[in-house]
Amino acid sequence: MAITSWLTNALGAGTVTPDLNGNHSELLRGYGGLFPIISAHIIFDGELDPRYDYITLLRDPVDRVLSWLFYAENTVPDTPEFQRHKNGARNFLQSNGEIVDDEIRSSISNYYVEHFAQIQRFSSNIFDGKVAAALQSLSDFKIVGLYEDYSSFLSDVSDLVCLPDPGTIATVNPTNQRPKVREISPALRERIVELNQLDIRLYEEVVGWKVSAGQRQSRKDVTSVASKWQKYEPVRDRVITTPDITILTAALRGEAVVFHGDLLTFDVDFFLSRQVADLEMGVHVFDSDRRWAFGINSSLLDQCHQDLPRGTYRVIHHLVADLPAGSYTAGFAFSEKVGDGVRDLAWYDKLCEFEVHHRVERPFAGYANLSAEIALTPLASGLESPVVEYAYGSVALRTPPVEMVSGEHVRLDVEITNHGDRRWIGDGSCPVRLSYHWLGIEGEMAVFDGERSSLPDGGVPAWKAVMTSMSVVAPPVPGRYTLVPTLVQEGLGWLEEIGLETAAYTVVVTTGCEVLPG
Known part of the structure; x- marks a missing residue:
């Protein structure tokens, strides 16, 4: 929050987002291109976006947990939204760490490793693998700073955004009534250490990594450095229009919620303002992350629509919703084959929206509904059962x-x-x-x-x-x-x-x- 305030004051309003919370992909879709700098508590749900430079600041895990606990207990507003965190922090502190409420466990136990391992989509409980995945993620960050060397972190950020080194910045929203690590009881400290074995290993690796990189190079003269800012190009829906064709309506028949395997039927009415020698028509489906899930056109289906006169037409697209559960959009394209090439007449990435659900005959765990059965087969009579039923x-x-x-x-x-x-x-x-x-x-x-x-x-x-x-x-x-x-x-x-x-x-x-x- 202090970094956000400093950059906002130095670069001007509208440059840095307010402090946000949310999923990585949703934050980029919502704020990418609108703000040069996104400041957020991010829940990573995939890889880093190569169009951005990422920076983060780590602190000693025991000190971080202690700061969080006293911040939650004494500083956050006393509202229903935060009450469970306040109660959880109070229970933990008063019991010397014996009571760990589910509401706060993720915030006080190996937060760093769980957080950064998600970038690699690493979800296994193999601890060495989690630490390695978190380190791999951090190696892709432009700046990884240490709270204990705050001035160097500020200097690195200043270099990145071409600002003079501020030396120090104003504290924002400090934790009230917070003891030092050395001032808490040995039992409380040992409990925090026990809950953060992976984070402590990660932090030691990062400290060693930064030390091995040697001393920072001398700062560049920012007055002589050309601006490093590059325009962020957000992923936009593709739209092509020409006077030759006008899309009148595009609609999905029936409900916008379908089940896996159901028939999807799209009716697209359009007007041709002139005769088209060889018309090619297509449909494309994108998922909620703007990934192309499916596309087909009349040429790929070996269909030919030649010498269509000026007039109004309806094209009907039939698709089978053989898709994973989720939200989707359907768009449509029209082009004219000319010699050995193709001339686009109209293209819309998104004209219809729909959701695909899976029929669930029985409950299951996970996100994929697999066909499964469990079969029990008796062992061959020659094999001995290891279980002693009667010990005569x-x-x-x-x-x-x-x-x-x-x-x-x-x-x-x-x-x-x-x-x-x-x-x-x-x-x-x-x-x-x-x-x-x-x-x-x-x-x-x-x-x-x-x-x-x-x-x-x-x-x-x-x-x-x-x-x-x-x-x-x-x-x-x-x-x-x-x-x-x-x-x-x-x-x-x-x-x-x-x-x-x-x-x-x-x-x-x-x-x-x-x-x-x-």
Whole structure:
């Protein structure tokens, strides 16, 4: 906002837009060509426009988040529009970062990386890829400044727009009652750092990138620099008119909202003021981003319309709306074949508007409606199911310990018996593994989730007993405990809950110096 105010005062009213918010493509369509400089909080929805130079200013991510939080809590207007941000910021600060409302998460967590990665249309959750995509986007910016080196940023912008270096500019809309980063609690700072790991990496990369580029070259004498301003040529609708033809009406039959695959019929009435030797007629469809979606003409369809006398005619265009969902425009063209060339008689990019919707038989996620089905096929009878449904069997230690030192790590011989008709599988998905519980002197659970040990190769076959060993770690606090060896199927549950017989062994855990009295 301070940069906008400075440039507006220096270059004159009508040169810089007011501070805007919106999608990149919509801002360019709405303001491109009207203002030489667009100042905005941009939501990027695609690549940068090569007709523009882009500049941005980054600041230390922790400092940025802290500034945003206190700005939202203390400075923004107390209106319904901003209340959710005020409440979210207040909840976050008062809880030392434990409460992160959905309304503010995108503003205080990795904002830079998410923002700039959108230019590359990178939406994956692969973190390294997101940082790389954001860096790639920033490399296409004309100026990337650092808030901590604000004077250099102002100097770079001055060079770009051929203005004297202002040195400093007036502050606009400062954050009220904002502490320094060093003044907040360690817990709050650690939480902000945790939420901004990607932004911190990005910022460090940009700082290193700017340092490696070396010192700025000395400023040019702006009085001797020719103007760098170039006229912005907006994308305009193409319109060609001649006295030879007049378009009377152009209309889409029926409703302007059609479904994918429906028939589109356009009636175009026109008047020929003279005889036309060989008339070529066409229709073209553009999407909402002014991209040419479809075009066809009578010559491409091997149609010939020769020696048409002066008069009024109607051409009917039939199209099948085999288009993605969205908004479209239809335009029409007329030309006359003359020798080996073509002479345009009339061309209109946009005369009719319509929308294409897709019929949705069932709900789905995403933007594309794909034909899909899900089929379930039973496994061949020869394949074993890894899921243990009934654990008929037992687990017992061959030589249980009587005494252990707190925290001691030992391996104990164990016998596993499978009385069921299916093998217990120790590898692949949902493997079965050895584990244990420690119970206290009153039978309370002291250690529930014991260390894991793998089954022997081949698992435990049906109607067999196998000998192996398991790893056991003693509880950290000395005392009298009960050790319960057991089996667990990862991701599913403990086998004693579905029939496995377990043994219980009393073990005294000491400090290593003395044995507790019995």
